[in-house]
Amino acid sequence: MQDNNRNLILAMVLSALVMLVWSIFFAPEPAPPAQEPAQSSAQSGAAQDGAAQPGAPAAPAGSTQGAAPALAADAASSDPSAQAQRLRIESPSLAGSISLAGGRIDDLELTGYHETLDPNSPFVRLLSPTTMPALKAEGSPVAPGGDLQPAVQKPYYAVYGWMPGPGTDPALVPGPATLWQVESGTTLAPGRPVTLAWDNGAGQIFRRVYELDDKFLFTVTQSVENTGTAPFAAAPYGILARHGKPDTQNFFVLHEGVVGMTDGKLLEEKYKNLPDLAPMAGEGPAQLIEVQENGWVGFTDKYWMTTLAPAPGNAFTAVVKYAPGADIYQTETRMPMQTVAPGATGTSSSYLFAGAKVWETINGYQQAPGIDRFVDSIDWGWFYFLTKPIFRLLHWLHGFIGNMGWSIIGLTFILKLLVFPLARKSYISMAKMKELQPQMEALKERTGDDRMKYQKEVMELYKREKVNPAAGCLPVLLQIPIFFSLYKVIFVTIELRHAPWLGWIRDLSAPDPSSLWNLFGLLPWATPGQGSFLHSFTLPALAIVLGISMWMQQRLNPAPADPAQKMIFAWMPWIFMFMLGGFASGLVLYWITNNTITIIQQYTIMSMHGHRPDLFGNIRSSLPARGKAEAKPKEKGGK
DSSP states (O other), X not given: OHHHHHHHHHHHHHHHHHHHHHHHHSSOOOOOOOOOHHHHHXXXXXXHTTOOOXXXXXXXXXXXXXXXXXXXXXXXXXXXXXXXXXXXXXXXXEEEEEEXXXXXXXXXXXXXXXXXXXXXXXXXXXXXXXXXXXXXXXXXXXXTTOOEEEOSSSOXXXXXXXXXXXXXXXXXXXXXTOBOEEEEOSEEBTTBOEEEEEEOSSSEEEEEEEEEOSSSEEEEEEEEEEOSSSOEEEEEEEEEEEESOOOOOOOTTOOOEEEEEETTEEEEEEGGGGGGSOEETTTXXXXXXXXXXXXXXXXXXXXXXXXXXXXXXXXXXXXXXXETTTTEEEEEEEOOOEEEOTTOEEEEEEEEEEEEOOHHHHHHHHHTTOOTTXXXXXXXXXXXXXXXHHHHHHHHHHHHHSOHHHHHHHHHHHHHHHTHHHHHHHHHHHHHXXXXXXXXXXXXXXXTTOHHHHHHHHHHHHHHHTXXXXXXXXXXXXXXXXXXXXXXXXXXXXXXXXXXXXTTOOOTTSOOOOOGGGTTTTSSSOOOXXXXXXXXXSOXXXXXXXXXXXXXXXXXXXXXXXXXXXXXXXXXXXXXXXXXXGSOHHHHHHHHHHHHHHHHHHXXXXXXXXXXXXXXXXHHHHSOOXXXXXXXXXXXXXX
């Protein structure tokens, strides 16, 4: 019996220790207060003042192709994109516009996602220009000098262009500020591409064709038609730029920053590490990776991502860099130099993903057009070998059931079924341990205070009766990686964002919003804000149910005789109740379901082996004892 209690205490202490370390060292830092739009715009402009106009720096030493042009970092008032005409972007998943200044894709909202649970809240904005355009009539671009509004977030955009080759004047290639003309199309939409054109006046006509599917993938085809009399050399490129460090969750379990794949090798770099990259001539702090066949590179947030992906099978240079003066974080794809003969046309096609990290969508792009290992853009974590199949199973269950909460419950049943053989051996071992209690008590009396002799004879008894006292620990150890893998799935996958279960649980990726503080909404006062000290004591409903389920699980075994162990048993469920109250409600739901199944399994299996747990007797024994006067029967004729 002592071994059974020791195993349970070990499980609880290990779990409590993990949760405590997690909450102390890895808890997300509170997000900085949101800036007012006008203030944000002003600060952005101030940070950009004094930077150089777009140019073409000399090629780095030893490089056969030039560095991509530096991005404009002027104040909003002098930014060419502020006054340039725009083309509208419309699709079932995206809305925004393209600036004819540089052909920037810098205005993009995700129309399938709101910022909050309120359906009237704004759509999630992914890309943002220096100043926000106010588009006029349907399909009509903003005229020069049209209505402009302050940027709602730090500038973040994709821009394409060409680098001049040897002997080519940099003024003859389009850059980030080049003003393009619309050659065909008025609105970019699925099945409705748009084409921009720019004539350098020296015999070369550059074109850029934008195509968009019904999800989040742009196809960008750049071409140069050489109508001159001499060969023309240039190299196409793509750039993703973020002005200023974005607001991140700063959570250890989550990667936010640069993400990419270079010939099968995953590239991850946090924003804070980019200024510390090794300086390179003509680049500043930068990292250049030569990709031979397949790759992509970009920026990832918790749920959203923007990546550049050259067509599969094409070599390119992946670049990660930081511009200290302008405070711009940048990723690039630089394609090989092309020498276009007179009368010929050079082309280059690539893809731009800008949207939500929906597994099904990203997996589809991995299949076609064949973006290599694109699903690894989702941060699966250290236990990826568990996280991926757990998510796939949860995704399948959700497709079958249609509710993510019930899918988590179904997933828990399946996981418990997979580890059932081990759990069964554990409970059978516990039943055999109970059978050996009389013999162990006899050994204890016979050996007296000789602990060495007692332990030796106990081990011989275990060996003789084929009992493994450590059998109860294995299911516990298996639960730890499963727990963290499921935590990772619930925390980082967008499929759980704003996913409801039932009643008041409307977002399984967020903590249970109910609170004992106001009797679960019956009292007319608000609960303490999340992150405050008092919030830890608000006790949501799911946390209370979790504490009760853990307490019931303990009652399957009699309380230990040792006072210290008994005290740990008494407090552990309620400690967990407070600790897990701030965890995602989907994770708490999993733990409640897991505890409930464990109670049923242990009660059933031990009953089948002749040792039915005295559940109600153990509950009664754990309650405070009555006074001695009530406990003692009255003597006959007592005075």
